[in-house]
Amino acid sequence: MDIDTLILGAGAAGLFAAAHAGAAAGRRVLVVDHARAPGEKIRISGGGRCNFTNMFASPECYLSANPHFCKSALARYTQWDFIAQMDRHGIDWHEKTLGQLFCDGSARQVIDMLLAEMAPAELWLNTALRDLSHDGSHFTATLDHDGTRQTVTARQVIVATGGKSIPKMGATGLAYDIARQFGLPVTETRPALVPFTFPEGRFKPLSGVSLPARLSNTRTSFDEALLFTHRGLSGPSVLQLSSYWREGEEIRVNLLPDRDALDWLRAERATAGRRQLGTVLAQALPSRLVPHLDLPTETRLADLSDKSLSALLPQLTDWRLTPSGTEGYRTAEVTLGGIDTDALSSRTMETRARPNLFFIGEAVDVTGWLGGYNFQWAWSSAHAAATEI
Ligand code: FDA
Numbered sequence: 001m002d003i004d005t006l007i008l009g010a011g012a013a014g015l016f017a018a019a020h021a022g023a024a025a026g027r028r029v030l031v032v033d034h035a036r037a038p039g040e041k042i043r044i045s046g047g048g049r050c051n052f053t054n055m056f057a058s059p060e061c062y063l064s065a066n067p068h069f070c071k072s073a074l075a076r077y078t079q080w081d082f083i084a085q086m087d088r089h090g091i092d093w094h095e096k097t098l099g100q101l102f103c104d105g106s107a108r109q110v111i112d113m114l115l116a117e118m119a120p121a122e123l124w125l126n127t128a129l130r131d132l133s134h135d136g137s138h139f140t141a142t143l144d145h146d147g148t149r150q151t152v153t154a155r156q157v158i159v160a161t162g163g164k165s166i167p168k169m170g171a172t173g174l175a176y177d178i179a180r181q182f183g184l185p186v187t188e189t190r191p192a193l194v195p196f197t198f199p200e201g202r203f204k205p206l207s208g209v210s211l212p213a214r215l216s217n218t219r220t221s222f223d224e225a226l227l228f229t230h231r232g233l234s235g236p237s238v239l240q241l242s243s244y245w246r247e248g249e250e251i252r253v254n255l256l257p258d259r260d261a262l263d264w265l266r267a268e269r270a271t272a273g274r275r276q277l278g279t280v281l282a283q284a285l286p287s288r289l290v291p292h293l294d295l296p297t298e299t300r301l302a303d304l305s306d307k308s309l310s311a312l313l314p315q316l317t318d319w320r321l322t323p324s325g326t327e328g329y330r331t332a333e334v335t336l337g338g339i340d341t342d343a344l345s346s347r348t349m350e351t352r353a354r355p356n357l358f359f360i361g362e363a364v365d366v367t368g369w370l371g372g373y374n375f376q377w378a379w380s381s382a383h384a385a386a387t388e389i
Pocket of ligand 1: 174373
């Protein structure tokens with residue numbers, strides 16, 4: 001079978017690329033995926049409502065060895081372009097928080113929109129890539145499609161097979177293998193947007209407790225919810241910080257990020273000094289958390305001098321913890337690192353050394369924050385590649 005464009009991967013980036021690869025104008029476009037259904041991560045994303053973009057998406061919200069790489073694609077296909085597409089398809093949406101946009105209905109609507117937009121490109125599911133070669137002018141892919149061996153010859157190949165996160169959902173390192181096969185560099189990959197683990201039992205009694213907090217390390221800081229779990233720490237602030245964390249590093253937790261803790265405790269002491277420290281803290285913190293902190297919770301506020309109160313502050317506003325690790329690719333929302341952007345054109349996502357070979361989406365060393373930024377990268381990078389071919 002001879003086609004113009006072969007797209008590997010029917011996830012967010014692959015489906016979106018198919019929609020813009022010119023199938024409607026007569027180009028022969030084929031998308032293949034080893035999964036039984038397209039867009040599986042879209043389906044489960046955002047608790048089933050798909051946080052499809054972020055109103056504040058901008059290059060500063062992405063991690064990459066080259067922080068400038070994402071600028072061109074993000075500028076040429078923006079969050080407003082994707083929102084306009086959602087509106088054209090009559091898909092209602094809302095902002096949940098911090099510019100994060102979700103479907104009012106279901107993530108399924110986004111998948112249906114992408115499938116409608118990509119027609120008449122062909123989609124082969126249950127299809128494994130056995131071999132990919134290039135003879136100097138064309139790519140030849142050997143595919144197992146529904147148990148039948150097929151050979152496809154294509155002028156261009158767009159690799160959109162994502163990263164390694166959640167192997168149970170079909171994630172593989174195929175993009176990195178293809179890159180290496182064609183002599184392209186791949187930066188170190190690691191799980192990101194992933195919960196921290198702690199030695200057995202450390203936070204077990206607090207499992208389920210959630211509160212707003214500021215999590216930071218020496219490089220960055222995030223103010224979002226923190227969740228204690230039976231295995232460690234999770235919640236948006238933790239997932240965000242995990243992308244900036246390295247093994248063995250300490251993290252710092254401010255449990256009272258929205259107030260001056262010393263001023264607040266002094267004011268409480270002036271008006272209600274007979275109350276115990278624990279009772280006062282429980283006004284601002286979840287009551288299950290308070291006894292867990294290393295503080296004299298049964299002491300009356302009136303019995304705590306300014307010096308004593310100051311000495312307590314680190315437990316509340318600068319709690320230092322060292323995670324033993326992360327939950328890894330098993331639960332990570334994304335993979336940090338990937339195809340080295342030095343090997344790609346930032347305008348088209350085409351590899352410099354191998355014309356007509358493109359890498360898009362999560363496979364590339366561009367990783368967004370939590371909150372719709374990663375889907376926006378999938379749309380923008382797919383658009384950059386597909387409109388170029
Ligand atoms: P994606 O992983 O979507 O697609 C890759 C495709 O390639 C898959 O269909 C896979 O089956 C296929 N494939 C892989 N290996 C293959 C092989 N060897 N042969 C054939 N096919 C192969 N982001 C966001 O912005 N908002 C959100 O709400 C969420 N929520 C979220 C929840 C959860 C649980 C996860 C795991 C992730 C998110 N994300 C997210 C991240 C987001 O899902 C991710 O960034 C995009 O799906 C990346 O799109 P890609 O198309 O690059 O990869």
